[in-house]
Amino acid sequence: MARHFLQRFLLTLPALWLVLTLVFLMIHIVPGDPVEQMLGEGAAPGELAQLRHSLSLDQPLLTQYGHYLRQLAHGDLGQSFKFQAPVRRIIFERYPATLQLAFLALVVCAAIAIPAGVLAAHRRGRAPDRAVGLFTLFGLAFPNFALGPVLILLFSIELGLLPVSGRGGPANYILPAATLGAALAAILTRMVRAAMLEELSADYIRTARAKGLSTRAVLFRHAFRNALIPIITILGLQFGTLLAGTIVTETIFSWPGIGRLTVQAISARDYPLLQGCILVIAVSYVVVNLLTDLLYSVIDPRVRLA
Amino acid sequence: MKASLNSLRDFLRQSILARVGFAAAVLLLFAALFAPWISRYDPASQNLPARLETPSRAHWLGTDELGRDIFSRTLYGARVSLLVAVCVVCGCGFTGLFVGMLAGYAGGWFDRVVNLLLINAFLSFPGILLAIAFAAFLGPGIGKVILALIITGWAGYARLARAQVLKVKELEFILAARSLGASNTRILVRHLLPNILQPILIQATIGLAGAILAESTLSFLGLGVLAPLPSWGAMLNDARGHLFDAPHMVIFPALAVMTAVLAFNLLGDAWRDWLDPRTRSQMAALEYSR
Numbered sequence: 001m002a003r004h005f006l007q008r009f010l011l012t013l014p015a016l017w018l019v020l021t022l023v024f025l026m027i028h029i030v031p032g033d034p035v036e037q038m039l040g041e042g043a044a045p046g047e048l049a050q051l052r053h054s055l056s057l058d059q060p061l062l063t064q065y066g067h068y069l070r071q072l073a074h075g076d077l078g079q080s081f082k083f084q085a086p087v088r089r090i091i092f093e094r095y096p097a098t099l100q101l102a103f104l105a106l107v108v109c110a111a112i113a114i115p116a117g118v119l120a121a122h123r124r125g126r127a128p129d130r131a132v133g134l135f136t137l138f139g140l141a142f143p144n145f146a147l148g149p150v151l152i153l154l155f156s157i158e159l160g161l162l163p164v165s166g167r168g169g170p171a172n173y174i175l176p177a178a179t180l181g182a183a184l185a186a187i188l189t190r191m192v193r194a195a196m197l198e199e200l201s202a203d204y205i206r207t208a209r210a211k212g213l214s215t216r217a218v219l220f221r222h223a224f225r226n227a228l229i230p231i232i233t234i235l236g237l238q239f240g241t242l243l244a245g246t247i248v249t250e251t252i253f254s255w256p257g258i259g260r261l262t263v264q265a266i267s268a269r270d271y272p273l274l275q276g277c278i279l280v281i282a283v284s285y286v287v288v289n290l291l292t293d294l295l296y297s298v299i300d301p302r303v304r305l306a
Numbered sequence: 307m308k309a310s311l312n313s314l315r316d317f318l319r320q321s322i323l324a325r326v327g328f329a330a331a332v333l334l335l336f337a338a339l340f341a342p343w344i345s346r347y348d349p350a351s352q353n354l355p356a357r358l359e360t361p362s363r364a365h366w367l368g369t370d371e372l373g374r375d376i377f378s379r380t381l382y383g384a385r386v387s388l389l390v391a392v393c394v395v396c397g398c399g400f401t402g403l404f405v406g407m408l409a410g411y412a413g414g415w416f417d418r419v420v421n422l423l424l425i426n427a428f429l430s431f432p433g434i435l436l437a438i439a440f441a442a443f444l445g446p447g448i449g450k451v452i453l454a455l456i457i458t459g460w461a462g463y464a465r466l467a468r469a470q471v472l473k474v475k476e477l478e479f480i481l482a483a484r485s486l487g488a489s490n491t492r493i494l495v496r497h498l499l500p501n502i503l504q505p506i507l508i509q510a511t512i513g514l515a516g517a518i519l520a521e522s523t524l525s526f527l528g529l530g531v532l533a534p535l536p537s538w539g540a541m542l543n544d545a546r547g548h549l550f551d552a553p554h555m556v557i558f559p560a561l562a563v564m565t566a567v568l569a570f571n572l573l574g575d576a577w578r579d580w581l582d583p584r585t586r587s588q589m590a591a592l593e594y595s596r
Contacts, residue, residue, distance in 0.1 A: 015430030137571070141515075141564045141567040143522065143563060145539065146560035157553070164549075240432070247438060267528070274442055278436075282431045285430075289430065
């Protein structure tokens with residue numbers, strides 16, 4: 001088991017290295033002088049030189065890279081220009097809001113996808129299956145930046161049921177979570193359907209039916225329990241994707257999380273803050289994937305023995 | 307020509323979804339190609355007295371906050387979306403094919419390094435996050451959007467190409483070509499490439515949908531094509547400020563994005579099913595049972 005964990009962790013290292021390196025190199029692909037871009041055209045030469053020095057941009061590239069890695073090892077993500085505060089502090093103030101939203105979206109996603117997928121598999125080729133198929137097709141094609149405004153239009157403006165934006169009470173969570181979770185619900189529904197179809201065609205299901213068990217017992221006590229393993233994996237992997245999806249959703253609903261912070265950093269050309277946000281989201285994604293993989297091997301012995 | 311038309315007819319006969327996808331893709335292409343002739347207004351021309359008008363005879367889909375005709379902008383938006391999507395898919399496809407074929411064919415340490423350090427690492431986090439980051443640092447503009455999406459999207463094609471090469475290179479005809487003295491380049495280009503191209507093309511069809519979605523997302527965040535060039539994502543971003551007074555600004559670009567994504571997703575899925583002998587036999591059985 002420990003060997004499997006170690007192997008899996010080692011496989012994650014190239015991805016982490018790539019994230020760190022790409023984030024480091026990003027400031028160097030800014031057209032023109034990144035320092036001038038940050039301070040604006042009217043900045044005094046002294047200010048430019050000072051900022052260039054504080055970002056180590058006056059050093060050779062390799063020295064900068066070493067300095068950057070050392071800073072990261074100390075948990076230092078630099079200083080934000082827009083907020084005049086350490087990037088780490090700003091990000092970790094906003095991070096819980098993003099995690100809450102992503103977690104709720106995952107709940108919405110599972111609440112839609114699991115019953116829909118089980119129903120579609122149980123009624124394969126019939127009207128419910130076709131209806132679920134149609135839902136997944138549209139769910140995949142309707143992006144969250146289009147769905148969000150449409151949901152606001154419908155539930156906030158036309159029906160007046162839910163607030164448009166912000167993070168006040170529980171009602172504020174519904175539309176952002178639905179927007180974020182909808183596309184993933186479509187993907188997960190397909191996965192649940194496929195996993196259930198595979199289980200339902202297995203011999204032990206035929207035996208269970210031959211024993212005279214009810215359809216409900218066959219579906220949920222036997223097939224669904226075995227189909228859960230791939231479903232949990234997909235849920236875990238989707239949690240990482242949700243973190244990335246928050247950039248758009250948080251912008252639409254003015255949600256005070258790390259996604260909106262990323263967009264604020266982009267508009268303010270606050271490159272250290274932008275680098276910090278991208279880094280934290282990407283590393284969270286890699287870590288969540290790793291944890292899902294490890295969880296997968298804990299619950300399914302075939303994986304670690306393979 | 308006749309054989310191609312027959313194949314197309316057979317492909318379209320396989321399912322209603324294939325027909326819907328094909329029809330939507332043709333419609334989109336038609337809109338993009340003939341936008342200057344179909345639209346009645348210049349998509350960039352402003353008409354402030356007619357701002358935020360609801361759909362009418364003069365403006366079929368209404369106007370935006372600057373009085374620009376939404377129908378014309380939606381049509382021209384198809385041009386931008388398709389242009390970006392085709393360039394991104396070509397760029398990703400060529401890069402992915404090149405890297406994946408080389409890695410798969412060479413094998414050994416080169417394959418391990420490319421596969422583990424590059425392909426796997428690039429696929430380990432969501433492409434759209436990296437694309438947002440690259441676009442944010444590169445700055446907005448159509449060329450930069452294409453570049454950002456190619457940088458972050460090639461790895462999927464490379465993985466597929468590598469897997470196909472690993473499978474095909476062990477077949478006897480490759481051994482025969484090698485024993486006849488064919489060079490590595492000749493084997494790669496003349497023998498391997500034609501035999502691995504089909505799954506790549508299917509992936510590219512579905513990739514068109516992904517690229518349209520990604521371009522719209524970047525434009526929505528203000529990182530895509532520059533104004534006054536119309537883009538569906540940017541139109542949706544403009545519409546956010548007018549949800550109360552001009553809801554029509556949201557509906558039409560949203561429908562346009564959905565139609566385009568649906569079209570290429572359906573086409574790709576239908577094509578894959580068509581080429582998969584197992585699905586084809588199921589389809590034939592269904593036809594027979596009717």
